[in-house]
Amino acid sequence: MPLQSHRYQRSLQTLAILLAGVLMAFALPAGPGMAAQTDAGAPASQVICQGFDNCQSRGYSHQGYKTAKSKMYWNMYSGINCTNYVAYRMIRNGGSATRPPQLKTGRGNAEYWGPSFGYSSTPMVGSIAWWKANVPGAGSAGHVAYVEQVVSATEIVISESNYGSEFSWRRITTKGPWPSGFIHYRDVPVKATVAPTVVGAAKVGVALRATSGTWTPAGTYAYQWYAAGVAVPGATATTFTPGAAQLGKAIQVRVTAARASYVSGVVMSAATAATAPGTQTVVTAPSIQGTAQVDQTLSVDPGSYAPKPGSLAVQWLADGVAIPGATTTTFKPGQDMANKRLSVSVTTATAGYTTLATASAPTDPVLAPDIEITQPGGVQGAALVGQTLTADPGQLEPKDAAATYVWMRDGQPMPAFTGPTYVVKPLDIGAQLSVRVQLTRSGYRSKALVLGPVHGVKAPSALQVKVANGTARQALVKVVVTSPDPHQPAGRVWIKFQGKRHLVQLVRGVGKVRLTGLRPGARTMVALYVGDARTTTVKQSLKVTVKGARPVKKRH
Missing domain, CATH: 2.60.40.2700 (Immunoglobulin-like)
Known part of the structure; x- marks a missing residue:
């Protein structure tokens, strides 16, 4: 954008608004996330966010330009326009705060940036996306934007401050209004926030290890080791073992960090002390x-x-x-x-x-004879949630051998349960329970055994039956099945009443059925929940009285 007077700038802004209105009258409706792209109302492209506050709240920063836009950078016109914003970003990236000599006075339009700085077809993070004048994506003055991300060789993400519009982030592919080129004035390098280091004491025959340091953004790292400031040929791994040639010399490592679409960073570590003589390893x-x-x-x-x-x-x-x-x-x-x-x-x-x-590592304590199990034991108890299982290792010889326990669910130890008894939990439903027993006795070889497994763990069920029988010769039956199982019971409940069976399908443990054509009088109703793979069968009986039809009143 050129450096212009306030009056001329307001005139251009009015004209841009009028032209935008005319174009919108004839343009097809934009799809989701589409908005006008450039200072001159170029073809539409995908917008990630629009507006300083909106973008900032969504994590797409304007780098402080909202408040800094009132100042002119590189003598570009202050405010919301493409060249002032990009100049601001170049200065923040470490560029000169004064106008680069390539940009001659009076030639600040975006169209001149490419020829002034030179450009390539390769996008880099921190490079300037540049459009020639009157190409898709730019108007008669051209356009520039800041490359925030290089997704691939055919897709980039930019931020821009559009004259007559708002600050925005956009995603552009080569199928859209792709830039005419990319200006590499102050591309973003991979920066070391923590310098690489050499880990270990420099000693002949002892391996040193290089840490890559911490880099923003993270990348891939190449290493070169140095002795007394001279590169050691072939020493390009993350580790280096000084030899006789390095005796008495300080060791350093140089790390080169590379990441696609960023300028590589190079940092040398601090030097070690002089390499000491070796010892046997x-x-x-x-x-x-x-x-x-x-x-x-x-x-x-x-x-x-x-x-x-x-x-x-x-x-x-x-x-x-x-x-x-x-x-x-x-x-x-x-x-x-x-x-x-x-x-x-x-x-x-x-x-x-x-x-x-x-x-050497010490052996286990020298053992004497094995502990013998003269009569095998096992696990006693019902495989129901809330019931207690008891582990019995059996009869042992010697009889005073000590036993320690670790209960297991599906073969996986449960370290919190180490006693001879275990209360079955809802988590055990459908699982196999067993217990690992370690037998020890001074002077004897320790022995390990597994008792179980206990199969088919289920949760006990409770059945509640409610009957609404206020209507003559009918009854509405509601059944509720509950259990400690975190999964609500499924399956079926059979209702037997007046010689007939009725099927009730449970949904989240609840089912209903309306019985009609019943005979008046009191009868016993039997409800049977047949259970499922996780819950037990349960049966409930209750007395139900069926009302007869009301007598018809005679009219006098």
Whole structure:
């Protein structure tokens, strides 16, 4: 938009309103989300939001232009127009606050922006969408807008301040009024809000890890490691292990963040301390093979190390205390080792490296004989909501073996229920219940068993029958079925009355039926809810009196 006088601007605004009225008289009705697009009333396109406040409330920011529009930016005309708004956004993106020299005085119309700055066919976030004069999407002065999002090579989202209209966000595809080009004056880069770092102490043979840092927006990251400020060839992974060549040198990592439609960002991490000499590292820790049980032979895998050790020595330990004479790769615990945890310490020595002592993980306590179940147990109790199930591990030998319990629903442990009893819950309807029992006894091997499962858990049903029998020879029967099941009962209720059966279909636990042609008098009515996969059968009987027809009054 050109820099114009107030009078000329008001004249153009009046003319634009008149032209818009004429065009609307002949235009087809716009579809949902469609509105006029440009300063010059160009063809319609999809509008995401319109108006400063409306857009802001929906999360589509105007970046403060609502209050800043009274000021001229780059000597563009202040107020609601495309060039002043885009100039404002370029300044907010870090561009010059003064008018760029490319935009010559008096040549501020949007049509001159493309030739002044140069343009390409590639949209970028933060680039300027530019339309030539008198093309779809622009009037005689051209048009510019701010690219907020690049959905794809054929679809973008822009924000714009249209002269004679309102601030808006729009979605444009190449099938619509696609820009003539994109000006890359101050495209938005991927920015690091938290710088990348090197995690770990710089030491020969010890891997360092790079954090990518935090970037806005997030992207994909490439790495390059440096030693003493010089790039290490081939060191482009997220981890780096200093070698002898890096001894005494500080380590850094450079992270390049890339994201489609954004300018890539590059940040170097802080330097580590000088790389220290290495120590032996454990590639595979030593481990004990076999079952820790009295009179059973155990063996040790000494593990592997980097660099390969020149010599190694083995020492067996019981509860952390060295066992005299137990210095070979095999060991058979005796009765004196019962209930003790065995481990092995492997000492490795390599020229040029510090001696390293590495301990294996301890075994479970050395076991004695198994706990025996002389008579199996099980789970007793009714599989009904509200009823109590009881776990019985059976008869054990030794008899004083301790049992701990964890109840399970469909094989999944329920950590909150660890006693020998369990009250059936509505959540258990249709599920299988079982209990995992762990048997322990000092000097014996622990034993685990599963009791159950209990199938077909249901909820108990309650049946309520109400009869309205005020009409002669008729009765309206309402049945209500309730249960602790969170699902309302479904299924059928049979009504047996005066020798006939009537079917009532439940809807959300309630059903109705009207009985007609009944014989007067008192009879017993029987209601039977047949139950379903989740609820039990229930039966209800009640006495019902049927009224006869009223006598006809004689007229005198």
